Amino acid sequence: MTEENKNIHDFDFDLISDYFSQFERQGPGSPEVTIKAISFVDNLSPTSKIADIGSGTGGQTMVLAQHVPGQITAIDLFPKFIDKLNALATQLNLQDRIKGIQGSMENLPFQEEELDLIWSEGAIYNIGFEKGLKEWKKFLKIGGYIAVTEASWFTDRRPKEIQDFWDMAYPEIDMIPKKVAQLQNAGYIPVAVFILPENCWTDNYYVPQAKIIEDFLNKHKGNPTAEGLIAEIKKEIRFYSQYKEYYGYVFYIGRKI
Ligand code: SAM
Numbered sequence: 260m261t262e263e264n265k266n267i268h269d270f271d272f273d274l275i276s277d278y279f280s281q282f283e284r285q286g287p288g289s290p291e292v293t294i295k296a297i298s299f300v301d302n303l304s305p306t307s308k309i310a311d312i313g314s315g316t317g318g319q320t321m322v323l324a325q326h327v328p329g330q331i332t333a334i335d336l337f338p339k340f341i342d343k344l345n346a347l348a349t350q351l352n353l354q355d356r357i358k359g360i361q362g363s364m365e366n367l368p369f370q371e372e373e374l375d376l377i378w379s380e381g382a383i384y385n386i387g388f389e390k391g392l393k394e395w396k397k398f399l400k401i402g403g404y405i406a407v408t409e410a411s412w413f414t415d416r417r418p419k420e421i422q423d424f425w426d427m428a429y430p431e432i433d434m435i436p437k438k439v440a441q442l443q444n445a446g447y448i449p450v451a452v453f454i455l456p457e458n459c460w461t462d463n464y465y466v467p468q469a470k471i472i473e474d475f476l477n478k479h480k481g482n483p484t485a486e487g488l489i490a491e492i493k494k495e496i497r498f499y500s501q502y503k504e505y506y507g508y509v510f511y512i513g514r515k516i
Pocket residue numbers: 283284285286287288312313314315316317318319334335336337340362363364365379380381382385
């Protein structure tokens with residue numbers, strides 16, 4: 260595509276993927292939490308097939324490859340993230356175990372009952388938790404595992420400001436027992452559920468961003484997309500520090516029956 264026929268959307272897409280591809284992760288998480296979630300998954304072998312959906316630049320993909328056997332296909336919508344992921348896999352000498360491909364979680368390139376494990380950190384919300392659990396299930400073998408993180412409420416009441424924010428951002432956010440029931444109703448045995456600790460949001464997600472926000476704004480001075488993006492991120496950071504006892508990310512791990 261030439262510069263001339265790029266519309267504003269392509270430009271936004273580039274700017275946003277440029278911004279986020281600077282970081283190891285594009286969502287809350289940590290190697291320790293990925294390893295803890297792995298501890299609930301059994302029966303993997305070198306011939307196992309694993310999908311990491313909405314992989315971003317592959318922070319958790321590398322941890323997965325270093326802690327479980329099997330072949331991993333990582334999928335993300337953003338080609339720039341996938342390029343970085345494949346480069347990282349080569350750097351770590353994991354290129355024979357990890358294949359990053361650009362694609363959509365709405366149209367996955369797998370056969371029915373091909374996969375032993377579906378992994379998705381901070382990404383299933385793009386298709387919707389319930390819809391993703393139901394649609395992706397056909398790709399899993401019976402007894403295969405799904406492990407996803409999902410924004411969840413911790414309390415049944417919360418201040419209006421944070422309720423309004425999430426109603427706009429992701430109305431499917433809900434309390435943990437409701438999400439567990441959705442996991443069960445989608446045809447999985449709930450195997451484990453745990454809340455991601457605070458450092459997954461702070462040290463591993465917001466702190467690296469806070470360090471470069473001003474440089475990014477200077478570089479893109481007067482650009483409404485860049486200014487809008489940073490204003491949103493600053494609002495998210497403020498909301499998390501103010502309201503973190505009301506919401507967070509939760510790992511939901513299930514086994515297909
Ligand atoms: N898993 C990574 C992590 O935890 O660092 C990335 C999480 S980030 C919050 C969500 C990811 O989902 C982004 O990399 C985004 O490009 C990807 N994504 C959004 N919509 C998608 C879709 N329809 N298909 C595949 N990936 C998608």
